[in-house]
Amino acid sequence: xxxxxxxxxxxxxxxxxxxxxxxxxxxxxxxxxxxxxxxxxxxxxxxxxxxxxxxxxxxxxxxxxxxxxxxxxxxxxxxxxxxxxxxxxxxxxxxxxxxxxxxxxxxxxxxxxxxxxxxxxxxxxxxxxxxxxxxxxxxxxxxxxxxxxxxxxxxxxxxxxxxxxxxxxxxxxxxxxxxxxxxxxxxxxxxxxxxxxxxxxxxxxxxxxxxxxxxxxxxxxxxxxxxxxxxxxxxxxxxxxxxxxxxxxxxxxxxxxxxxxxxxxxxxxxxxxxxxxxxxxxxxxxxxxxxxxxxxxxxxx
Amino acid sequence: xxxxxxxxxxxxxxxxxxxxxxxxxxxxxxxxxxxxxxxxxxxxxxxxxxxxxxxxxxxxxxxxxxxxxxxxxxxxxxxxxxxxxxxxxxxxxxxxxxxxxxxxxxxxxxxxxxxxxxxxxxxxxxxxxxxxxxxxxxxxxxxxxxxxxxxxxxxxxxxxxxxxxxxxxxxxxxxxxxxxxxxxxxxxxxxxxxxxxxxxxxxxxxxxxxxxxxxxxxxxxxxxxxxxxxxxxxxxxxxxxxxxxxxxxxxxxxxxxxxxxxxxxxxxxxxxxxxxxxxxxxxxxxxxxxxxxxxxxxxxx
Numbered sequence: 288x289x290x291x292x293x294x295x296x297x298x299x300x301x302x303x304x305x306x307x308x309x310x311x312x313x314x315x316x317x318x319x320x321x322x323x324x325x326x327x328x329x330x331x332x333x334x335x336x337x338x339x340x341x342x343x344x345x346x347x348x349x350x351x352x353x354x355x356x357x358x359x360x361x362x363x364x365x366x367x368x369x370x371x372x373x374x375x376x377x378x379x380x381x382x383x384x385x386x387x388x389x390x391x392x393x394x395x396x397x398x399x400x401x402x403x404x405x406x407x408x409x410x411x412x413x414x415x416x417x418x419x420x421x422x423x424x425x426x427x428x429x430x431x432x433x434x435x436x437x438x439x440x441x442x443x444x445x446x447x448x449x450x451x452x453x454x455x456x457x458x459x460x461x462x463x464x465x466x467x468x469x470x471x472x473x474x475x476x477x478x479x480x481x482x483x484x485x486x487x488x489x490x491x492x493x494x495x496x497x498x499x500x501x502x503x504x505x506x507x508x509x510x511x512x513x514x515x516x517x518x519x520x521x522x523x524x525x526x527x528x529x530x531x532x533x534x535x536x537x538x539x540x541x542x543x544x545x546x547x548x549x550x551x552x553x554x555x556x557x558x559x560x561x562x563x564x565x566x567x568x569x570x571x572x573x574x575x576x577x578x579x580x581x582x583x584x585x586x587x588x
Numbered sequence: 589x590x591x592x593x594x595x596x597x598x599x600x601x602x603x604x605x606x607x608x609x610x611x612x613x614x615x616x617x618x619x620x621x622x623x624x625x626x627x628x629x630x631x632x633x634x635x636x637x638x639x640x641x642x643x644x645x646x647x648x649x650x651x652x653x654x655x656x657x658x659x660x661x662x663x664x665x666x667x668x669x670x671x672x673x674x675x676x677x678x679x680x681x682x683x684x685x686x687x688x689x690x691x692x693x694x695x696x697x698x699x700x701x702x703x704x705x706x707x708x709x710x711x712x713x714x715x716x717x718x719x720x721x722x723x724x725x726x727x728x729x730x731x732x733x734x735x736x737x738x739x740x741x742x743x744x745x746x747x748x749x750x751x752x753x754x755x756x757x758x759x760x761x762x763x764x765x766x767x768x769x770x771x772x773x774x775x776x777x778x779x780x781x782x783x784x785x786x787x788x789x790x791x792x793x794x795x796x797x798x799x800x801x802x803x804x805x806x807x808x809x810x811x812x813x814x815x816x817x818x819x820x821x822x823x824x825x826x827x828x829x830x831x832x833x834x835x836x837x838x839x840x841x842x843x844x845x846x847x848x849x850x851x852x853x854x855x856x857x858x859x860x861x862x863x864x865x866x867x868x869x870x871x872x873x874x875x876x877x878x879x880x881x882x883x884x885x886x887x888x889x
Contacts, residue, residue: 315875322873410874543874548864550878555856558887563849572623573711573844574616577851585886586859 291320294419299392302419306394309411312553318411321418326539328360328417331522332426332442334464339450340474343509345427349391350512351519352423358390360416364409364428364438392416406437407553410546413441439467440545443538444525446518448472449488451480465491468502470521476506476514500528558584592621595720600693603720607695610712613854619712622719627840629661629718632823633727633743635765640751641775644810646728650692651813652820653724659691661717665710665729665739693717707738708854711847714742740768741846744839745826747819749773750789752781766792769803771822777807777815801829859885 290308293301294317308314333348335341345361352359394416396409409426416424428438439445447468473484488504503521507514529535562580571579591609594602595618609615634649636642646662653660695717697710710727717725729739740746748769774785789805804822808815830836863881872880 319873319875414874543877544864546874547877547881548860550874551860551864551881552857554878554882555860555887556853559849559852559856563845563852572620573715573847573851574620576844576848577855580848580852581855586856 291317294321297420299389302392302415303394305415306408306412309415310396310408312408314408314411314415318414321415324418325414326417328413328421328424329526330413330417330424330426330442330444330542332428332438332445333448334428334438334445335448335450335472335474336453337429338453339448340509341427341429341448344446344448344472344474344507344515344518345425347507347509347512347515348425348519351515353388353390357422358420359392360419360421360424361391361393362409362412362416362424362426363393363395364426392419392421407546407549409437410441410542410549414546437545441542443529443535444469444522446470446472446522448474449484450475451478451484465495469500469525470518471502471504472514472518473504473506474509476508481506499532499534500525592618595622598721600690603693603716604695606716607709607713610716611697611709613709615709615712615716619715622716625719625721626715627718629714629722629725630827631714631718631725631727631743631745631843633729633739633746634749635729635739635746636749636751636773636775637754638730639754640749641810642728642730642749645747645749645773645775645808645816645819646726648808648810648813648816649726649820652816654691658723659721660693661720661722661725662692662694663710663713663717663725663727664694664696665727693720693722708847708850710738711742711843711850715847738846742843744830744836745770745823747771747773747823749775750785751776752779752785766796770801770826771819772803772805773815773819774805774807775810777809782807800833800835801826 290301290304294305305314305317308317331348333341333345345363349359349361394412396412413424413426426438426442445467447464447470449471451473471488473481473488475481485504485506492502503524505514505518505521507518509515526535529538559580562583591602591605595606606615606618609618632649634642634646646664650660650662695713697713714725714727727739727743746768748765748771750772752774772789774782774789776782786805786807793803804825806815806819806822808819810816827836830839860881863884
């Protein structure tokens with residue numbers, strides 16, 4: 288296969304095309320061929336509410352990784368991110384340094400459409416970047432709702448970014464995101480309410496039981512690069528923890544299982560939708576109608 | 589069945605217990621029995637980012653409906669809502685007038701856990717409130733991510749609330765929420781940037797093609813009740829449009845189909861998870877593993 292050869296020759300366009308294929312739901316053949324080459328990259332997820340400065344943080348992390356000679360792939364599934372199509376011009380300019388760096392590959396995923404489909408394509412993109420040979424794969428996603436749960440299943444280390452003086456950050460904490468964070472970042476640490484947010488996170492953490500890794504809390508001002516070295520150190524401490532305890536293997540298995548589940552579920556959904564379209568279910572209540580369609584698919588009980 | 593008799597006797601505790609049963613995934617029998625009594629209620633969805641004042645708007649809508657002698661059921665699927673468990677004391681006090689009104693029934697849905705499961709339980713709760721005899725069922729949900737799409741499938745009229753001077757509102761618009769709004773509300777209309785947000789919504793609306801109903805835009809200050817009468821008038825205009833065009837039937841069919849799909853999908857997921865747990869898939873790539881599990885379920889192709 289031509290694309291495959293180009294991929295092996297380390298042509299970034301081949302990677303871009305491979306991801307497009309995955310986005311179109313036709314990534315299976317490539318992933319199957321490339322799967323043996325995966326498992327080398329460090330995968331880091333970065334999530335948080337809109338406006339928290341995720342893209343500035345991501346950009347700072349990319350810069351830091353590059354200064355250590357590591358190559359970086361970024362998968363952005365945040366529709367509001369400047370990495371994505373909805374970029375504001377100013378943000379794009381800020382990121383321009385990375386756009387021209389050959390050891391950095393930035394890819395935004397189409398955020399419309401189906402959650403399962405997007406999650407599947409995101410998982411494929413991470414595997415493709417891993418197989419392509421990037422040392423670090425950074426997955427950026429807007430963290431409200433269910434998407435942050437998916438990121439935690441894909442990434443070995445999950446960073447939850449919050450900002451002071453915004454009700455959103457507290458809402459995000461309440462919405463069940465505490466449990467997925469390996470590292471909390473309070474960005475915009477120069478804000479007068481930064482210390483209050485830090486205390487709130489600490490007190491919320493005290494309400495949970497932790498076994499093993501206890502999330503670290505890092506204060507950053509990503510726009511000036513302040514605290515980013517400390518964030519990188521925290522990521523490395525978490526990575527060391529994962530290796531020492533063997534949990535890195537568990538997380539890899541979880542990511543695998545998660546992707547298998549998403550793939551199978553996506554195909555089941557397509558089967559279901561075909562069956563639902565095939566005939567109307569007038570006069571039935573929804574439970575009866577669901578029973579019927581499942582039995583048509585051979586899935587009783 | 590005892591619960592069924594109590595339900596028929598219009599005991600609100602029976603409704604509460606019925607919804608709890610639905611939340612536990614055991615609502616099928618009740619829904620099947622009560623389904624013929626549904627289809628009478630007006631269903632209105634209210635969504636928007638955290639902090640926009642959704643609960644104040646919801647409270648104002650409840651008050652307005654009550655002043656017209658209509659009974660109201662509220663289903664809150666917003667983890668940050670004062671209707672839900674995460675309530676701040678001040679918010680609860682503001683809503684206290686409704687808590688003691690027998691023609692108002694407020695129910696928050698557990699927001700943790702599975703998206704499909706929550707959507708299914710929400711759909712059940714709406715049907716149960718409808719069957720119980722509420723004139724208006726208001727579904728409140730936090731509007732970032734996928735949940736707002738689900739609300740649009742459940743509700744006949746969907747209100748998207750935004751606030752001025754917050755980047756979030758623009759992000760929400762970008763994230764594909766434009767298409768689901770029947771009515772836009774700019775709350776906190778006394779904010780200096782309210783007019784700018786109004787213009788932004790207008791200009792984003794111009795980029796879309798509308799056939800049939802064109803979303804209305806209402807400015808409110810829900811905290812003082814300002815603009816709420818205009819919002820109610822807009823809801824009634826939309827309702828009249830739905831009736832006159834017959835679209836109310838189409839929306840009811842869509843809601844039905846949506847619920848059937850969610851129910852069937854939920855059961856398929858449980859089947860899938862059992863099959864995935866049953867055996868490890870070491871040494872396979874994710875696509876191969878997904879093929880295997882589907883064929884084990886009798887769902888090839």
